[in-house]
Amino acid sequence: MWQQWQRWSVAAAAATIMVGSLGGISVAHAQGGMLPPSMQQGNVTYVSGGIDSDESGAFKREASRWPLSIEMAARGDGANEYVADAQVQIMQGGTTVLDTRSKGPFMLVKLPEGHYTVKATYNGKPMTKDVNVSGKGHAAATFLWPHD
Known part of the structure; x- marks a missing residue:
């Protein structure tokens, strides 16, 4: 037994x-794929990617769970095209809290509450956006570069 x-x-x-x-x-x-592994720089955690459709679906699905989402594209012939390999800097006051190169058109960032300036540079063309990260809600910065 x-x-x-x-x-x-x-x-x-x-x-x-x-x-x-x-x-x-x-x-x-x-659910359409998973996020790539997260990275750490100082006290900032981030994840970058979204080149294929499964991964981009994961970024879109998870964006509201992160304090800041960043999306990057360039105007194309008739449609916008996602970009990768943009230099992304996040600054608070005069201090850079994140400085990295994107691995795709999306970045999700966990950082403390506060006012930040996000600078993204693609093909030598910098753009900046100011964002407020609060304990409630979600901040987003979208960058759309003009057609070359």
Whole structure:
């Protein structure tokens, strides 16, 4: 009797793990991808990317959960085109709190409450936006460079 119960317990545990694993895959697939790993610079955590459609879907889905979202595009022939490899700086007062190169058109940033200036430079063309990050809500900065 003990051996039968032990075999049943092992089988039940294996089935639970298998269903949980498959369920996790299904949920991730249904949600349209996952964010890339987050990075840290000082006390600022950020994630950058969104080049493929699955990853861009994840950024759009997760944006409201981060204090600041940044989106970058350039005017194209008839449509806007997402850009990558823009230099992004976030400053508070005269202090730079984040200085990095984007890995895609989206950045999500966790930083303390306050007033910030976001500067994004693409193809040598800088643009700036002022944002207020508060404990309630979500701030966004969208950069749209003119067509070359």
